[in-house]
Amino acid sequence: MAINNEEKQEIKPIGHNELAHKSLLQSDALYQYILETSVFPREHPCLKELREMTEKHPWNLMATPADEGQLLSMLIKLINAKNTLEIGVFTGYSLLSTALALPSDGKILALDVSREYYELGLPIIEKSGVVDKIEFREGPALPVLDELIQDENNNGAFDFVFVDADKDNYLNYHKRVIELVKVGGLIGYDNTLWSGSVAASSNAPMLDYIKRLRGYVIELNKYLAHDSRIEICQLPVGDGITLCRRIN
Numbered sequence: 135m136a137i138n139n140e141e142k143q144e145i146k147p148i149g150h151n152e153l154a155h156k157s158l159l160q161s162d163a164l165y166q167y168i169l170e171t172s173v174f175p176r177e178h179p180c181l182k183e184l185r186e187m188t189e190k191h192p193w194n195l196m197a198t199p200a201d202e203g204q205l206l207s208m209l210i211k212l213i214n215a216k217n218t219l220e221i222g223v224f225t226g227y228s229l230l231s232t233a234l235a236l237p238s239d240g241k242i243l244a245l246d247v248s249r250e251y252y253e254l255g256l257p258i259i260e261k262s263g264v265v266d267k268i269e270f271r272e273g274p275a276l277p278v279l280d281e282l283i284q285d286e287n288n289n290g291a292f293d294f295v296f297v298d299a300d301k302d303n304y305l306n307y308h309k310r311v312i313e314l315v316k317v318g319g320l321i322g323y324d325n326t327l328w329s330g331s332v333a334a335s336s337n338a339p340m341l342d343y344i345k346r347l348r349g350y351v352i353e354l355n356k357y358l359a360h361d362s363r364i365e366i367c368q369l370p371v372g373d374g375i376t377l378c379r380r381i382n
């Protein structure tokens with residue numbers, strides 16, 4: 135697990151109460167404006183219900199914020215994605231955003247070490263009518279990716295991959311996911327600005343879990359910047375998302 139239980143205790147008192155408010159934007163009013171003019175008027179009722187349920191969870195900080203969910207949905211539709219992979223599900227906000235954006239014959243392979251988290255959101259996902267698109271597998275993601283790579287039919291099989299799990303494994307995920315995504319397909323790495331800490335000096339005050347994992351995020355960002363197999367675009371949405379389009 136990227137964030138241990140002790141560190142989760144540390145997050146609790148200052149955790150975001152509303153996951154829609156997880157943003158690097160300095161102005162809360164401006165962020166609220168974005169939500170109210172762009173995201174909320176079009177948010178699917180089941181996504182709203184899932185978000186409001188997740189906001190009450192003590193570790194709601196982990197959930198994908200609503201504006202980022204909207205971005206994922208737009209990207210999936212723009213690239214006509216059909217076969218997708220998600221690493222890091224939690225209660226399922228990004229998962230449901232993806233499932234709703236996919237065509238009726240679309241598929242998501244969803245990986246998480248915790249079925250318990252997934253099952254919190256599952257009744258709402260079932261209500262949305264898109265649960266048949268989802269194959270959930272419980273357990274660490276790396277062995278599943280290794281297993282997928284063994285089968286050459288999976289080479290380039292995915293149109294879209296969203297990685298939002300243990301930051302200390304992102305580079306390991308990249309080395310596998312790059313083979314699984316098709317040329318022209320897209321990978322999104324979440325939290326690549328890591329609360330803005332990637333641009334702070336190493337002795338700046340920061341929460342322990344931010345400090346401990348910051349080096350992994352910086353290493354990933356350097357790697358992606360020079361990986362000739364992809365072109366990238368890093369956006370300050372949510373906690374930062376790096377989009378990687380496989381080019382060869």
Ligand SMILES: C[S@@+](CC[C@H](N)C(=O)[O-])C[C@H]1O[C@@H](n2cnc3c(N)ncnc32)[C@H](O)[C@@H]1O
Nearest residue numbers: 197198222223224227228246247274275299300
């Ligand atoms: C940031 S949350 C995912 C948030 C989710 N995308 C959403 O929209 O709410 C990270 C998730 O990664 C899972 N995770 C942590 N380590 C993992 C691993 N090695 N393999 C698979 N999942 C892992 C955690 O259980 C947690 O649910």
